[in-house]
Amino acid sequence: MLIRVTPDVLQTDEAIASVASAGAGAINVFLGVVRNNNLGRTVSYLEYDAYPAMAEKVMRELAEEARARFGLEAAAVLHRTGRLEIGEASLLVAVSCGHRGESFEATHWLVNEIKKKVPVWKKEVWEDGEAWIEGPESMGIQQAPAGMRGS
Amino acid sequence: MLIRVTPDVLQTDEAIASVASAGAGAINVFLGVVRNNNLGRTVSYLEYDAYPAMAEKVMRELAEEARARFGLEAAAVLHRTGRLEIGEASLLVAVSCGHRGESFEATHWLVNEIKKKVPVWKKEVWEDGEAWIEGPESMGIQQAPAGMRGS
Amino acid sequence: MTVLFFASVAQKAGVRSLALALEPGDTVARVRDRVVARFPQLESSLPTLMYALNEEYVRESAEVPAGATLALIPPVSGG
Amino acid sequence: MTVLFFASVAQKAGVRSLALALEPGDTVARVRDRVVARFPQLESSLPTLMYALNEEYVRESAEVPAGATLALIPPVSGG
Numbered sequence: 001m002l003i004r005v006t007p008d009v010l011q012t013d014e015a016i017a018s019v020a021s022a023g024a025g026a027i028n029v030f031l032g033v034v035r036n037n038n039l040g041r042t043v044s045y046l047e048y049d050a051y052p053a054m055a056e057k058v059m060r061e062l063a064e065e066a067r068a069r070f071g072l073e074a075a076a077v078l079h080r081t082g083r084l085e086i087g088e089a090s091l092l093v094a095v096s097c098g099h100r101g102e103s104f105e106a107t108h109w110l111v112n113e114i115k116k117k118v119p120v121w122k123k124e125v126w127e128d129g130e131a132w133i134e135g136p137e138s139m140g141i142q143q144a145p146a147g148m149r150g151s
Numbered sequence: 152m153l154i155r156v157t158p159d160v161l162q163t164d165e166a167i168a169s170v171a172s173a174g175a176g177a178i179n180v181f182l183g184v185v186r187n188n189n190l191g192r193t194v195s196y197l198e199y200d201a202y203p204a205m206a207e208k209v210m211r212e213l214a215e216e217a218r219a220r221f222g223l224e225a226a227a228v229l230h231r232t233g234r235l236e237i238g239e240a241s242l243l244v245a246v247s248c249g250h251r252g253e254s255f256e257a258t259h260w261l262v263n264e265i266k267k268k269v270p271v272w273k274k275e276v277w278e279d280g281e282a283w284i285e286g287p288e289s290m291g292i293q294q295a296p297a298g299m300r301g302s
Numbered sequence: 303m304t305v306l307f308f309a310s311v312a313q314k315a316g317v318r319s320l321a322l323a324l325e326p327g328d329t330v331a332r333v334r335d336r337v338v339a340r341f342p343q344l345e346s347s348l349p350t351l352m353y354a355l356n357e358e359y360v361r362e363s364a365e366v367p368a369g370a371t372l373a374l375i376p377p378v379s380g381g
Numbered sequence: 382m383t384v385l386f387f388a389s390v391a392q393k394a395g396v397r398s399l400a401l402a403l404e405p406g407d408t409v410a411r412v413r414d415r416v417v418a419r420f421p422q423l424e425s426s427l428p429t430l431m432y433a434l435n436e437e438y439v440r441e442s443a444e445v446p447a448g449a450t451l452a453l454i455p456p457v458s459g460g
Binding site: 183199200201202204205206208230241242262265266267268269270271272273274283284285286287288289290 | 310
Binding site: 079091120135138 | 385
């Protein structure tokens with residue numbers, strides 16, 4: 001499984017090749033890309049911070065869970081860090097499986113879980129300021145994570 | 152809009168570049184790939200026939216409809232023809248839009264409609280024979296198409 | 303006018319296209335019947351066959367304009 | 382043990398990591414309180430802060446083992 005947190009440009013072809021399988025009839029690829037606007041403000045660029053070791057660990061756990069849950073042949077999850085310009089991909093999720101229905105469900109599920117659980121943060125930079133985004137999709141705001149240690 | 156029926160290998164990067172847009176936060180790409188089995192039989196390879204002019208016309212109409220229906224920035228639809236080996240992509244659909252939910256919905260809708268309406272046919276070739284697949288997903292079997300001319 | 307054959311229908315007919323003379327009042331169904339008279343082996347394809355005139359799906363009652371291209375469309379299976 | 386700071390928390394603290402001496406019976410909450418005593422500007426982050434010990438999310442009641450890495454995790458916003 002291709003799992004990577006990296007400052008380098010995400011390579012779609014590499015991710016697709018990594019999930020190739022003779023039993024796969026469907027490959028779905030999701031790219032999260034930097035948009036020029038958010039909540040009505042013009043975005044100049046984004047800056048991503050990450051806890052790379054833990055981010056890769058959580059991404060791998062989620063990819064394994066998706067594989068079991070949706071009967072995937074394979075999955076790949078890559079997240080980029082550092083400064084990203086408009087149009088660049090910050091997140092790449094690719095899955096392969098027998099049929100198309102599961103490919104859409106699995107990719108959508110993975111993207112949702114990644115946004116809740118993977119320790120990565122974006123800072124929006126505007127012409128007149130900047131702010132770290134503290135995600136409304138984070139489980140820290142929405143809910144406690146399953147399987148926490150401690151009482 | 153990139154719309155193409157071609158005997159050449161489908162290029163994912165070209166399709167992604169074609170849907171790039173500064174307003175897009177999500178890009179979804181679906182690849183239909185040749186699987187080594189179908190309905191319990193081992194598949195050696197596939198042979199695709201097409202009515203290229205009409206196929207491109209229907210693909211373009213569906214891409215335009217998807218753009219309007221799901222608020223897409225752009226869409227691309229490519230279908231390959233001729234002999235395809237296991238693991239090669241026969242269909243590529245890419246869409247870009249503001250948010251991820253619509254990107255999954257739009258791509259899934261487009262793939263479903265393409266399988267119902269675009270005049271392309273696959274022949275499965277096995278070790279001991281071959282057969283043209285006459286699709287259960289074709290509207291010819293499922294339903295009459297909307298907007299037909301004639302009485 | 304021209305008739306186009308694809309996939310299983312082309313394989314059964316042994317041709318991919320056919321030039322036909324148009325007769326007054328010809329509909330898709332009448333042209334189709336002349337094609338089947340010429341290629342009786344297409345009879346078994348009829349129950350699921352669809353038709354396109356000049357690259358647009360039509361019912362078999364549609365009139366065939368001069369110079370039209372009629373495509374015989376077996377159930378599609380792309381993707 | 383080591384404490385890691387990220388994103389808005391790192392920006393407020395002005396550091397990305399801190400070495401701390403572990404005390405007997407230390408929990409995440411106790412270590413976190415010593416960090417906040419040192420960086421009072423982190424007080425406003427507390428309501429939404431999560432914690433990871435050795436790369437695993439934990440509750441603040443979890444005990445901190447010797448040599449552990451504790452990460453202060455503001456609400457994530459990747460993707």
